[in-house]
Amino acid sequence: MKRKLLYGCMHLGGSWDESPISDEQQAMANDILDFLIGDCTIRDFDHADIYCKGKSEKIFGNYFKQNGLKREDYFIQSKCGIQLGAGALGSSHFCFDKKHIIDQVNQSIENLQCKYLDALLLHRPDPLWHPEEVAETFEYLKSQKLVHKFGVSNFSSSKLAYLKHYFPDIFANQVQFSLGHSHIIHEEVVFNTNHEMATDTGFMTYHNLNNIEIQAWGPLDQGKHLSDKVVNVALKNKLIELSKKYEVAAEAILIAWILKVPGQIVPILGSLQKDRMSKLLLAFEVDLSRQDWYDLWILCNEQKLP
Numbered sequence: 195m196k197r198k199l200l201y202g203c204m205h206l207g208g209s210w211d212e213s214p215i216s217d218e219q220q221a222m223a224n225d226i227l228d229f230l231i232g233d234c235t236i237r238d239f240d241h242a243d244i245y246c247k248g249k250s251e252k253i254f255g256n257y258f259k260q261n262g263l264k265r266e267d268y269f270i271q272s273k274c275g276i277q278l279g280a281g282a283l284g285s286s287h288f289c290f291d292k293k294h295i296i297d298q299v300n301q302s303i304e305n306l307q308c309k310y311l312d313a314l315l316l317h318r319p320d321p322l323w324h325p326e327e328v329a330e331t332f333e334y335l336k337s338q339k340l341v342h343k344f345g346v347s348n349f350s351s352s353k354l355a356y357l358k359h360y361f362p363d364i365f366a367n368q369v370q371f372s373l374g375h376s377h378i379i380h381e382e383v384v385f386n387t388n389h390e391m392a393t394d395t396g397f398m399t400y401h402n403l404n405n406i407e408i409q410a411w412g413p414l415d416q417g418k419h420l421s422d423k424v425v426n427v428a429l430k431n432k433l434i435e436l437s438k439k440y441e442v443a444a445e446a447i448l449i450a451w452i453l454k455v456p457g458q459i460v461p462i463l464g465s466l467q468k469d470r471m472s473k474l475l476l477a478f479e480v481d482l483s484r485q486d487w488y489d490l491w492i493l494c495n496e497q498k499l500p
């Protein structure tokens with residue numbers, strides 16, 4: 195299977211606080227980036243302005259500069275639109291105003307020391323947005339050669355269609371998608387039943403018909419199916435059984451499960467451990483049988499399909 199993935203840099207910055215980047219944090223990031231770029235030949239990276247309050251981008255930028263990497267050999271994507279902790283109760287809120295987006299793009303480019311972004315995604319829907327203003331902003335960023343491609347994240351298909359009306363060239367939507375978070379396929383299977391997921395947004399159909407890449411965040415469900423304190427023992431046992439059958443780690447089975455779903459699905463792998471990353475990359479060599487794919491899904495949902 196052709197390998198298409200992003201490395202997610204959310205955890206790269208060490209901590210989500212205002213503390214400066216320590217030499218130790220930079221050294222740890224350098225070590226994993228050396229491995230990802232050198233040994234794993236990963237060239238595609240996912241960032242956001244908010245990750246570790248900007249430190250993930252900065253650490254990556256420092257690495258990129260120190261190693262004199264060639265900009266055109268890499269795909270560097272970032273996201274903006276979340277204002278971290280800016281709301282009541284310490285909640286984040288969202289802002290798609292033209293000035294905010296342009297300021298954040300300039301900040302990300304400075305942090306990443308990378309001259310331009312290959313792609314910019316709007317991180318989470320802002321109900322106060324004006325899609326025509328966003329389209330104008332994207333046109334401006336493109337004309338200034340600050341951003342090459344545009345996408346969204348955590349958007350419903352209807353909201354994405356609304357934006358595409360003003361700016362047709364949207365290439366990707368980054369959403370949570372994993373064995374343990376499969377709403378985007380579940381809704382189309384339980385449609386018109388009494389199931390709680392029985393809505394009709396047609397997410398998968400819309401994205402596949404419009405050739406929009408689905409970037410899957412949280413692909414390992416943060417490790418919850420395989421930890422020592424696992425709740426769903428039947429699922430864990432199945433994952434272990436299949437890891438023996440397909441001769442890969444159980445984590446790779448979770449990624450293979452995602453890759454089996456038709457469409458342009460791109461998993462975002464975000465482990466800081468070299469050993470885990472090596473194991474995950476073997477997922478691209480696994481083609482789960484229909485029986486195994488469904489068994490995992492049913493066991494994870496702990497519920498029969500209709």
Ligand SMILES: NC(=O)c1ccc[n+]([C@@H]2O[C@H](COP(=O)([O-])OP(=O)(O)OC[C@H]3O[C@@H](n4cnc5c(N)ncnc54)[C@H](OP(=O)(O)O)[C@@H]3O)[C@@H](O)[C@H]2O)c1
Nearest residue numbers: 202203204347411412413414415416417420462464465466
């Ligand atoms: N657009 C959005 O709203 C959004 C939201 C969240 C994330 N993202 C993107 O998606 C990327 C991946 O997200 P994610 O980190 O949530 O993905 P994930 O693959 O579900 O979780 C990875 C995390 O789980 C840990 N983990 C995995 N398997 C484990 C196991 N068996 N035992 C213990 N720990 C385990 C990893 O720790 P180790 O490092 O120790 O391996 C790592 O911290 C991020 O880096 C970011 O780029 C986007």
